[in-house]
Amino acid sequence: MEKFELHILGCGSALPTTRHFATSQVVNLREKLFMVDCGEGAQMQLRRSRLKFSRLGQVFISHLHGDHCFGLIGLISTFGLLGRTADLHIHSPRGLEELMAPQLAFFCKGLPFEVRFHAFDTTAPALIYDDRSVSVTTIPLRHRVPCCGFLFEEKKQADHIVREMIDFYRIPVCEIGRIKNGGGFTTPEGEQIPHARLTRPADEPRRYAYCSDTAYLPRLTEQVRGVDLLFHEATFLNADEARAKETFHTTAAGAARIARDAGVKQLMIGHFSARYDDEREALAEARAIFPATILAEENRGISIHKYSDNEIL
Amino acid sequence: MEKFELHILGCGSALPTTRHFATSQVVNLREKLFMVDCGEGAQMQLRRSRLKFSRLGQVFISHLHGDHCFGLIGLISTFGLLGRTADLHIHSPRGLEELMAPQLAFFCKGLPFEVRFHAFDTTAPALIYDDRSVSVTTIPLRHRVPCCGFLFEEKKQADHIVREMIDFYRIPVCEIGRIKNGGGFTTPEGEQIPHARLTRPADEPRRYAYCSDTAYLPRLTEQVRGVDLLFHEATFLNADEARAKETFHTTAAGAARIARDAGVKQLMIGHFSARYDDEREALAEARAIFPATILAEENRGISIHKYSDNEIL
Numbered sequence: 001m002e003k004f005e006l007h008i009l010g011c012g013s014a015l016p017t018t019r020h021f022a023t024s025q026v027v028n029l030r031e032k033l034f035m036v037d038c039g040e041g042a043q044m045q046l047r048r049s050r051l052k053f054s055r056l057g058q059v060f061i062s063h064l065h066g067d068h069c070f071g072l073i074g075l076i077s078t079f080g081l082l083g084r085t086a087d088l089h090i091h092s093p094r095g096l097e098e099l100m101a102p103q104l105a106f107f108c109k110g111l112p113f114e115v116r117f118h119a120f121d122t123t124a125p126a127l128i129y130d131d132r133s134v135s136v137t138t139i140p141l142r143h144r145v146p147c148c149g150f151l152f153e154e155k156k157q158a159d160h161i162v163r164e165m166i167d168f169y170r171i172p173v174c175e176i177g178r179i180k181n182g183g184g185f186t187t188p189e190g191e192q193i194p195h196a197r198l199t200r201p202a203d204e205p206r207r208y209a210y211c212s213d214t215a216y217l218p219r220l221t222e223q224v225r226g227v228d229l230l231f232h233e234a235t236f237l238n239a240d241e242a243r244a245k246e247t248f249h250t251t252a253a254g255a256a257r258i259a260r261d262a263g264v265k266q267l268m269i270g271h272f273s274a275r276y277d278d279e280r281e282a283l284a285e286a287r288a289i290f291p292a293t294i295l296a297e298e299n300r301g302i303s304i305h306k307y308s309d310n311e312i313l
Numbered sequence: 314m315e316k317f318e319l320h321i322l323g324c325g326s327a328l329p330t331t332r333h334f335a336t337s338q339v340v341n342l343r344e345k346l347f348m349v350d351c352g353e354g355a356q357m358q359l360r361r362s363r364l365k366f367s368r369l370g371q372v373f374i375s376h377l378h379g380d381h382c383f384g385l386i387g388l389i390s391t392f393g394l395l396g397r398t399a400d401l402h403i404h405s406p407r408g409l410e411e412l413m414a415p416q417l418a419f420f421c422k423g424l425p426f427e428v429r430f431h432a433f434d435t436t437a438p439a440l441i442y443d444d445r446s447v448s449v450t451t452i453p454l455r456h457r458v459p460c461c462g463f464l465f466e467e468k469k470q471a472d473h474i475v476r477e478m479i480d481f482y483r484i485p486v487c488e489i490g491r492i493k494n495g496g497g498f499t500t501p502e503g504e505q506i507p508h509a510r511l512t513r514p515a516d517e518p519r520r521y522a523y524c525s526d527t528a529y530l531p532r533l534t535e536q537v538r539g540v541d542l543l544f545h546e547a548t549f550l551n552a553d554e555a556r557a558k559e560t561f562h563t564t565a566a567g568a569a570r571i572a573r574d575a576g577v578k579q580l581m582i583g584h585f586s587a588r589y590d591d592e593r594e595a596l597a598e599a600r601a602i603f604p605a606t607i608l609a610e611e612n613r614g615i616s617i618h619k620y621s622d623n624e625i626l
Contacts, residue, residue: 014394016357016387040387041354044329066390066420074329074353077379081327099419106412107379 002030002133004154004206004304005313006229009045011270011296013213013235013249014067021045021298022067023212023271025231026056027152029134035059036150036210042071043078048299053082058129060136061092062212063122063147069096073103080111087114091128091136093146094119122146125223133157139223141214143248149211151223159199169193204306209264212271215245216254221262228304230259231296234269234282252282256289266310270296315343315446317467317519317617318626319542322358324583324609326526326548326562327380334358334611335380336525336584338544339369340465342447348372349463349523355384356391361612366395371442373449374405375525376435376460382409386416393424400427404441404449406459407432435459438536446470452536454527456561462524464536472512482506517619522577525584528558529567534575541617543572544609547582547595565595569602579623583609 005028012020022039026046033056035042046053061069072090079088090096097117104115120128120138129136132155139149158180165171171185179185185193209224212233224230232255236244244251250258252269259267267290272279279295286293294302294312301313318341325333335352339359346369348355359366374382385403392401403409410430417428433441433451442449445468452462471493478484484498492498498506522537525546537543545568549557557564563571565582572580580603585592592608599606607615607625614626 015391016360018357018361021357022387040384041357044331044334044354047329048331064419066387070387070390070420071353074335074379074383077383078328095419099415102412102415106377106408107383 001203001305002154002157004029004208005301006208006231006268006304007049007051007301008270008296008298009042009049010039010298011272012039012067013233013271013273014065015274016040016067017274019298020272020274022070024071025210025296026051027208028055029152029154031055032057032131032133034129034134034136034152037062037068037212038071038075039067040070040074043075045298046075049301053079054084054086057086057089058136059088059090060128060150061090061096062141062149062210063093063143063145064095064099065145065213068213072100073107076104076111076115077108079113080108084113087116089116089118089129091118091120093122093148120148122148125151137223139209139211139220141211141220142217143213143215147213149209149214151227152208152210154205154207156205157202159195159202161199165193165198169198171198206304206306208304211258213249215248216250216258218258218261220258224258224262224264226263226265228265228306229268229302229310230262230264230266231268231270232258233271234286235271235273237276237281238285240273240275252286253289256286256293259286259290259293265292267293268296268302269293272296314516314618315467315470317342317521318614319521319544319581319617320362320364320614321583321609321611322355322362323352323611324585325352325380326584326586327378328587329353329380330587332611333585333587335383337384338523339364340521341368342465342467344368345370345444345446347442347447347449347465350375350381350525351384351388352380353383353387356388358611359388362614366392367397367399370399370402371449372401372403373441373463374403374409375454375462375523376406376456376458377408377412378458378526381526385413386420389417389424389428390421392426393421397426400429402429402431402442404431404433406435406461433461435461438464452522452524452533454524454533455530456526456528460526462522462527462533464540465521465523467518467520469518470515472508472515474512478506478511482511484511519617519619521617524571526562528561529563529571531571531574533571537571537575537577539576539578541578541619542581542615542623543575543577543579544581544583545571546584547599548584548586550589550594551598553586553588565599566602569599569606572599572603572606578605580606581609581615582606585609 010021323334
């Protein structure tokens with residue numbers, strides 16, 4: 001199975017604590033890295049993760065609050081010192097480029113690569129990234145400022161050809177691509193061998209949805225229905241539900257209701273408020289509603305599987 | 314003895330590593346906190362130090378390179394969330410206020426306290442902070458951009474009055490302040506008791522000098538002569554001396570020569586390049602020239618003493 005992993009760099013909320021960095025995570029899809037949010041310290045955590053800096057080409061910023069983007073300038077500056085030459089693409093709601101331009105001009109003069117900003121609309125889902133193996137679509141959220149989550153959808157791959165069939169029918173190399181993509185094979189004797197006999201089906205594409213920061217938003221279930229892993233913010237406990245409403249955040253139980261109603265395979269909760277000393281209570285409140293819940297945790301990775309449980313790395 | 318401590322929050326150089334944060338430290342003088350430089354992650358490290366955020370009133374930025382100031386916006390933002398009301402003073406070379414103003418306006422709207430920027434000249438020593446207990450003077454350094462170190466000089470305190478003398482001569486409370494500050498006492502019988510008989514001398518004022526980033530600069534010895542603790546950058550080893558010159562940094566041996574020639578009591582080296590895996594070699598190279606050298610280390614504190622060795626906390 002191709003690699004599809006999520007690495008948590010930080011899962012705290014606005015106030016950093018001794019236990020949590022501000023929000024940042026990395027999706028590793030077949031060794032291409034996608035950063036989601038970039039709070040202060042993201043570059044240090046990325047270094048700790050041992051993921052390769054040079055593999056990171058796209059950064060997705062959910063919204064322009066400091067705990068989701070203050071790490072960008074340090075990350076870019078470090079990429080410059082490391083001699084990066086590949087463009088770095090930053091996707092965010094409108095306004096980030098204007099905010100960062102003076103800093104980039106002053107602190108990152110002579111950067112050996114281009115920083116390309118892409119602003120997205122936050123009112124309707126939009127495809128903002130697409131390549132051979134993955135697409136990224138925005139998930140409009142409801143927060144105090146324009147905000148979107150992101151849906152990572154793996155592309156369906158070509159079927160696997162069965163080596164024994166190549167040998168048995170002496171299939172020439174030039175035919176293999178066509179067969180993997182759905183074709184059959186005709187032997188020199190004119191026998192038609194159907195595609196299904198020559199191949200094993202490709203792995204089912206996997207999906208990961210990231211939703212932070214947001215008020216409890218039942219309509220989310222439509223867009224994240226059945227995903228293999230849902231990250232949902234769970235800033236508050238039930239006891240602080242009023243505070244969650246006021247600040248446009250969600251409780252652990254609220255996140256679990258979304259997961260349950262959307263029929264997702266697994267829920268990871270994060271974006272923990274600094275007011276709580278540990279997250280086991282949040283976990284208990286979520287599991288009471290949706291048992292397949294796990295806690296986000298710094299320097300923790302999870303490998304996303306389709307037919308077996310997602311695996312903690 | 315009154316508290317005079319140095320806490321290292323970060324002692325790496327431009328590239329953060331898994332072992333070092335970017336440069337930041339805190340001077341604790343009688344529970345007033347002074348931050349010196351504020352690299353990315355400084356607020357997280359400050360939290361780890363268990364020092365009280367509310368005690369921090371002054372921040373001194375040596376120069377406008379990212380690894381010395383990218384932590385400011387997060388620190389200020391967090392102070393806002395914590396409901397700080399006291400002004401925060403930031404001293405730096407010219408240009409910082411203009412760079413930060415757009416970010417502050419966007420990310421820190423409605424901050425419940427004032428951020429007051431004070432630009433200093435970097436070409437000649439200048440007194441930039443002064444209160445009852447300490448003064449801070451700039452130490453012009455030589456780097457690729459305008460840069461100053463900082464000299465913290467404790468003020469001489471009043472002498473200690475000897476309790477037994479108060480009792481013996483029945484000295485009224487209203488006289489004590491005058492006597493501590495140099496006066497004698499005349500008994501109701503007209504006997505003159507000299508100041509020296511009534512008091513023990515105040516502790517000798519202590520001095521701490523911070524020098525980072527700078528090329529090897531022999532004239533520094535004049536301004537840091539005899540300080541109780543000198544922090545000096547030691548970005549490179551002897552083997553990379555050419556690189557030190559090119560980048561306007563100092564080797565560990567260069568830092569030790571400054572310490573030796575200035576007759577300081579103790580040298581702490583820091584601002585270590587990411588290229589070295591551990592700093593024991595830097596320590597050995599420095600100690601060969603100036604034995605009273607120690608390594609800066611994250612989350613390490615040192616208490617500055619006058620008549621005995623500075624004490625690692």
